[in-house]
Amino acid sequence: MKSIKAGCLEIHYHETGPEAGDPVILLHGFPYDAHAYDAVSTDLAARGFRCLVPYLRGYGPTRFRSSETMRSGQQAALGADLLAFMDALAIRSAFLGGYDWGGRAACIVAALWPERVRGLISCGQGYNIQDIANAWRPAPPVEEARYWYMYYFHTERGRVGLTQNRHDLCRHIWSLWSPGWRFSDVTWGATAPSFDNPDFVEIVLHSYRHRFGGVSGDPSYDRIEALLAAQPDITVPCIVLQGQDDGVDPPADDDLDCKHFTGFYERRLINGVGHNLPQEAPTAFVAAMLTLAGAQ
DSSP states (O other), X not given: OEEEEEXXXXXXXXXXXXXXXXXXXXXXXTTOOGGGGHHHHHHHXXXXXXXXXXXXXXXXXXXXXXXXXXXXXXXXXXXXXXXXXXXXXTOSOEEEEEEHHHHHHHHHHHHHOGGGEEEEEEESSSSOOOOGGXXXXXXXXXHHHHTHHHHHTTSHXXXXXXXXXXXXXXXXXXXXXOTTOOOOHHHHHHHGGGGGOTTHHHHHHHHHHHTTTSSOOOXXXXXXXXXXXXXXXXXXXXXXXXXXXXXXXOOOSSOSSXXXXXXXXXXXXXXXXXXXHHHHOHHHHHHHHHHHHHTO
């Protein structure tokens, strides 16, 4: 494992593949960690790509450089972290891949700094930029029920529950969101320690409270949030991968996100796969990356 000072963080990350290879940055979601890309990065590295898989803020060994920094989980912070990581490593442009929180960071950089992105794989929700101004609008009840954890995290009971029961809660979420994924105790055990990060609870709570407009964000990200409020289009080449069995964000019959993508775009539905798509279907993820690389 390596680490680098990037913006307000000391980001720890795994790197595989030749240093001169085309850079690929792979970003995990909640509640997962960098191990979600173990198989993907091994395969891509063997094909000559330079794979970098960071632990997001609040996960694993990644730490804030100052105790004074707000422990924000807002979308703009995730995007800024990714850009700072690229700057710190002097990566002018890279292929990005992500899902959940990591997919949001990748979509934000692709939308706001397209010159830094050679191609994008967005898993799950394809256009993964929050429309916070309209987050108060209720969804159909069947969809609202899948968001129980978001509402739980708005309460003090949820804060205490996540603090005391973080491992049981996160493992339960894995089972709900990927009902067909028979992960082993070894697989779970590799990731579970990432949730012991001292900032994990605070960042998770802030993320889910901020996205509904319930709490303020870090003022240092106000400019980025203002740009994201306009729901900017993504112009870089993109492939969206969606698991048909995703228990929290199942794909709709109609592609409602395609209107936000103005360049090369494909949507691929993967049978028998849930929310943690890179770890459940690494072959499909690698195939999508090879498609993007071949389109260069």
